[in-house]
Amino acid sequence: xxxxxxxxxxxxxxxxxxxxxxxxxxxxxxxxxxxxxxxxxxxxxxxxxxxxxxxxxxxxxxxxxxxxxxxxxxxxxxxxxxxxxxxxxxxxxxxxxxxxxxxxxxxxxxxxxxxxxxxxxxxxxxxxxxxxxxxxxxxxxxxxxxxxxxxxxxxxxxxxxxxxxxxxxxxxxxxxxxxxxxxxxxxxxxxxxxxxxxxxxxxxxxxxxxxxxxxxxxxxxxxxxxxxxxxxxxxxxx
Ligand SMILES: Nc1ncnc2c1ncn2[C@@H]1O[C@H](COP(=O)(O)OP(=O)(O)OP(=O)(O)O)[C@@H](O)[C@H]1O
Numbered sequence: 573x574x575x576x577x578x579x580x581x582x583x584x585x586x587x588x589x590x591x592x593x594x595x596x597x598x599x600x601x602x603x604x605x606x607x608x609x610x611x612x613x614x615x616x617x618x619x620x621x622x623x624x625x626x627x628x629x630x631x632x633x634x635x636x637x638x639x640x641x642x643x644x645x646x647x648x649x650x651x652x653x654x655x656x657x658x659x660x661x662x663x664x665x666x667x668x669x670x671x672x673x674x675x676x677x678x679x680x681x682x683x684x685x686x687x688x689x690x691x692x693x694x695x696x697x698x699x700x701x702x703x704x705x706x707x708x709x710x711x712x713x714x715x716x717x718x719x720x721x722x723x724x725x726x727x728x729x730x731x732x733x734x735x736x737x738x739x740x741x742x743x744x745x746x747x748x749x750x751x752x753x754x755x756x757x758x759x760x761x762x763x764x765x766x767x768x769x770x771x772x773x774x775x776x777x778x779x780x781x782x783x784x785x786x787x788x789x790x791x792x793x794x795x796x797x798x799x800x801x802x803x804x805x806x807x808x809x810x
Contacts, residue, residue: 576634664701669691732762
């Protein structure tokens with residue numbers, strides 16, 4: 573089954589083409605890295621997938637729902653962690669999540685149950701009472717991932733979620749995202765760092781608005797390291 577599918581997406585800012593006939597699909601429950609250097613078009617693609625932008629042509633299907641024909645059903649299956657942190661720093665972890673749960677129409681016992689489950693999933697329950705401002709970068713990211721899970725989406729988009737984190741926090745966030753895929757969430761993980769991609773991960777390489785390669789990272793790397801393969805495909809260092 574397909575968790576996320578993009579077909580024939582084009583997008584331009586004036587004369588600047590940011591996406592050029594972009595097509596790829598991610599199997600349900602797979603971890604897929606979207607690898608591309610700065611300016612490749614990753615954020616533009618995320619803006620189309622979340623319907624912040626609407627593509628004139630092409631098709632996006634989220635957990636079986638066409639984003640154009642059935643936007644509410646499609647977006648209900650989508651969780652998103654944006655590149656910029658979007659927590660209210662003056663609220664506690666719990667309050668940040670409660671507020672978001674309310675936006676999704678969750679309240680009372682259901683909201684509390686979902687919040688506890690999401691905090692447990694990210695190992696953040698003991699920090700529920702701390703203000704977001706007091707958390708380090710890794711814990712803030714974990715809170716944002718927990719928040720993105722509250723409405724139980726089947727597809728989770730993460731836009732360069734490790735930017736600004738130290739190596740230990742980076743490894744830990746990557747690990748949590750893989751664990752979510754193991755629990756059958758479909759994950760699309762944008763990054764410009766080849767060391768965040770595991771050989772068994774699905775991989776889409778985006779460069780200058782185009783998909784250059786798609787497959788497992790192992791297949792795409794062939795007999796090279798992924799870093800060397802990426803460099804030879806794009807002529808850029810990752
Ligand atoms: N509002 C805009 N107006 C004009 N050009 C834009 C605009 N936003 C992005 N671009 C251009 O479109 C291309 C794709 O940008 P995009 O932000 O999608 O790439 P990205 O892979 O997410 O890069 P980054 O990692 O730097 O965010 C780049 O060449 C960028 O300069």
